[in-house]
Amino acid sequence: MIIVRPVEITDIDHLMEIALAASPGMTTLPPDRKALERKILISSKSITRTIKDPGSEVYLLVMEDTDTEKLVGTASIIAKLGIDDQFYSYKLNKQTQYSRQINKKVTVETLHLTNHFEGFAEVATLYLTDAYRKNGNGKLLARSRYLFMAEFRNRFPDKVMADLRGYFDENGRSPFWEALGRHFFDMSYSEADLYGALNGNQFIADLMPKHPIYVNLLPMDARAVIGRPNDQGKPALAMLEKEGFRNNGQVDIFDGAPSVDAHIDELKTVKDSHKARVGGIMALQGDQEYLVCAGNIESYRACICCLEIETDGSVLLPQTALDALNIGIPDLIRYSAL
Numbered sequence: 001m002i003i004v005r006p007v008e009i010t011d012i013d014h015l016m017e018i019a020l021a022a023s024p025g026m027t028t029l030p031p032d033r034k035a036l037e038r039k040i041l042i043s044s045k046s047i048t049r050t051i052k053d054p055g056s057e058v059y060l061l062v063m064e065d066t067d068t069e070k071l072v073g074t075a076s077i078i079a080k081l082g083i084d085d086q087f088y089s090y091k092l093n094k095q096t097q098y099s100r101q102i103n104k105k106v107t108v109e110t111l112h113l114t115n116h117f118e119g120f121a122e123v124a125t126l127y128l129t130d131a132y133r134k135n136g137n138g139k140l141l142a143r144s145r146y147l148f149m150a151e152f153r154n155r156f157p158d159k160v161m162a163d164l165r166g167y168f169d170e171n172g173r174s175p176f177w178e179a180l181g182r183h184f185f186d187m188s189y190s191e192a193d194l195y196g197a198l199n200g201n202q203f204i205a206d207l208m209p210k211h212p213i214y215v216n217l218l219p220m221d222a223r224a225v226i227g228r229p230n231d232q233g234k235p236a237l238a239m240l241e242k243e244g245f246r247n248n249g250q251v252d253i254f255d256g257a258p259s260v261d262a263h264i265d266e267l268k269t270v271k272d273s274h275k276a277r278v279g280g281i282m283a284l285q286g287d288q289e290y291l292v293c294a295g296n297i298e299s300y301r302a303c304i305c306c307l308e309i310e311t312d313g314s315v316l317l318p319q320t321a322l323d324a325l326n327i328g329i330p331d332l333i334r335y336s337a338l
Contacts, residue, residue: 001067001324002137004075004144004302006047007040007060014071015040015062021129022074027190027197028125029074035198046079047297051155054121056083059148063128063141066324072132073141076125077148080157082118085200088208089116089259092215092226092249109215111226113208116250120261121149121160126236136304136338140291142239143336144302146269147293151300151334153264160264162240164233166255167225176256179222184208193254204253226256233257243268273336278329279314281322282306289338292317294325301325304338 007015012033019031030036039060046057056079063073081087090111098105123145128138149156168174177189184207185192196204215223227247229237237258244267245260252259264270269291286306293302305321315333322328 001303001320002063002065002072002132002135002140003324004061004063004073004141006298006300007043007062007074009037009040009044011062011071012037012040015074018071018074018127018129022127026125026127027193028076029127030194030197043076054079054154054156056080057155060125061141061144061148063132063137065132073128073137074125075123075127075141075145077145077156078122078124079155081120081122081161082115085202086115086205087117088204088253089114089250090213090253090256091116092251093212095212109226111213111215111251113210113253114250117161117259117261119157119159121156121264123160123162136289139239139338140302140304142236143243143269143291144293146243146264146267147273147291147302147334147336148300149264149267150270150273151293152297156264158263158265159261160267161250161259161261162245163252163259164229164237164240164257166252166257167228167230168255174255175219175221175225177254179218180213181208181254189254196254208253222256227251227258229257244271269336273334275332275334276309276313276315278317278322278327278331278333279310279312280316280329282308282316282318285318290335291338292321292325292333292335294327294331294333299326307335 015036016033019029022029023031042058043060046059059077061075062071065072091114093110094107095110096107126142128141174189240260245262247258247260250259289304290307292305295301303324308316
């Protein structure tokens with residue numbers, strides 16, 4: 001059975017394997033044992049913390065194959081951006097100027113450094129090993145975060161955002177970074193992104209230009225990738241858009257990738273989810289599959305399974321799902337159609 005659950009300190013060896021597989025590119029999951037131990041500790045403290053309002057909590061979830069007891073994926077939720085560190089993005093705007101003297105109107109695009117996403121939650125660190133990119137596992141891993149936010153709603157603000165990875169050429173070069181960021185930081189894209197992930201983003205505020213960047217002054221290859229995810233990220237963008245995320249003109253300051261956002265309560269998984277009590281065990285396997293989660297925040301589990309909805313609103317689940325979720329009759333679950 002494939003489940004999603006909060007990370008535990010005993011997962012460190014398997015988490016290190018995933019970080020190595022995801023590197024380079026997954027800067028929020030660095031292949032550094034001490035850094036990963038810190039992330040596990042932060043997540044564990046976030047889960048046990050009593051929450052009045054969302055703050056600096058970070059929840060790291062892992063996907064486990066319970067048959068092999070091996071971790072096969074990761075996903076995380078940052079409760080609220082801008083608490084411990086400023087969060088920067090570029091806003092892509094249009095500016096029109098007109099000259100009466102030569103009767104000419106010029107419209108140019110500009111990039112403005114903003115803190116637009118401060119106060120938003122962020123979904124991040126989505127990675128699934130190659131062998132498990134099948135059977136709806138990607139949907140379970142991504143959407144289990146939305147069920148988590150729905151189940152523990154007081155831990156999150158009104159809105160959530162997601163960053164995608166930007167376009168890179170066949171040599172791993174980011175045209176956007178080479179045209180812009182490198183001039184101010186004198187380091188490669190991967191060095192700057194990893195530094196920010198490990199040490200915070202104050203260096204961006206210190207060195208990034210505060211004035212608007214005129215897009216038409218950038219090289220053509222840099223202009224072409226603004227708002228464009230890398231080829232591997234296109235399915236992720238489509239999944240986010242299907243969930244209800246929208247592109248409002250914000251792009252990543254490092255690689256120019258699109259940043260998307262949504263109201264948490266309007267996410268499809270959240271809006272279409274229902275709470276129900278387990279009323280019994282399914283005798284036969286059904287046809288309709290659902291995303292199902294259960295447990296308190298420490299024992300949170302999510303999986304894909306069939307269920308039957310009874311006339312009184314209770315549900316029947318297969319015994320395998322009950323075992324995977326560590327629940328029984330008459331425990332509560334939350335479910336959403338797959």
